Amino acid sequence: MDFLDVHTHQSGKKNGVTSIQSLSLTSDIFLAMPKTKPISIGLHPWYAKLNQLPLQMRYMEVLAKQDNVKLIGECGLDKLKGEPLHNQISILKEQMLLAEKIQKPIILHCVKAFSELMVLKEELQMKIPLIIHGFNKNQQLGRQMQNKGFLLSFGSDILKSGSGAAELVKNSTQFLLETDSAETSIEQIYQAAANLKKCSVDELKAIIFTNWKELNLL
Numbered sequence: 035m036d037f038l039d040v041h042t043h044q045s046g047k048k049n050g051v052t053s054i055q056s057l058s059l060t061s062d063i064f065l066a067m068p069k070t071k072p073i074s075i076g077l078h079p080w081y082a083k084l085n086q087l088p089l090q091m092r093y094m095e096v097l098a099k100q101d102n103v104k105l106i107g108e109c110g111l112d113k114l115k116g117e118p119l120h121n122q123i124s125i126l127k128e129q130m131l132l133a134e135k136i137q138k139p140i141i142l143h144c145v146k147a148f149s150e151l152m153v154l155k156e157e158l159q160m161k162i163p164l165i166i167h168g169f170n171k172n173q174q175l176g177r178q179m180q181n182k183g184f185l186l187s188f189g190s191d192i193l194k195s196g197s198g199a200a201e202l203v204k205n206s207t208q209f210l211l212e213t214d215s216a217e218t219s220i221e222q223i224y225q226a227a228a229n230l231k232k233c234s235v236d237e238l239k240a241i242i243f244t245n246w247k248e249l250n251l252l
């Protein structure tokens with residue numbers, strides 16, 4: 035059974051690892067977008083511009099339907115970077131509606147805007163799975179997001195003992211794992227999660243495999 039990495043910015047292929055490479059359509063890379071390997075595509079809040087949205091959404095509408103596009107995103111909200119928040123919300127909404135239309139899960143980037151995310155989920159009555167990637171806030175906020183129906187994905191933060199991410203991994207089976215842009219390998223992240231859960235890496239692989247299957251990512 036492979037290690038599953040739901041969110042990475044690395045393009046390389048590694049034996050024994052299935053990963054979803056995240057591409058932002060705000061750069062020109064989409065002209066050479068992979069046609070077969072699993073990817074996610076979206077307008078990243080750091081780079082997305084409201085005045086380019088109509089054009090970029092036209093590309094998104096076409097490309098998002100490709101079979102190898104497993105997720106829409108990363109997209110999301112970031113109060114520390116990018117366009118003013120109300121513009122980011124407009125950009126995110128379009129992508130959420132597209133994801134709902136084509137029935138693909140969304141992978142979200144969120145910095146200091148968790149309550150806005152909850153409001154959007156309600157307002158748009160989202161039914162598709164919404165994954166918050168790289169969750170590194172406290173356990174209480176994590177639980178709150180899980181209770182609102184968000185799925186959390188954790189990265190290298192689970193290696194910091196006592197962190198919110200580590201505690202959430204310890205106490206739940208509904209989560210995904212990722213490398214993002216970190217140096218830490220997916221194998222190390224699985225090992226850390228297995229240690230936290232006091233289970234074997236193989237048992238953990240089975241848990242994550244089930245979570246992926248439920249999302250139709252395999």
Ligand SMILES: [Zn+2]
Nearest residue numbers: 056108214215
């Ligand atoms: Zn990322």
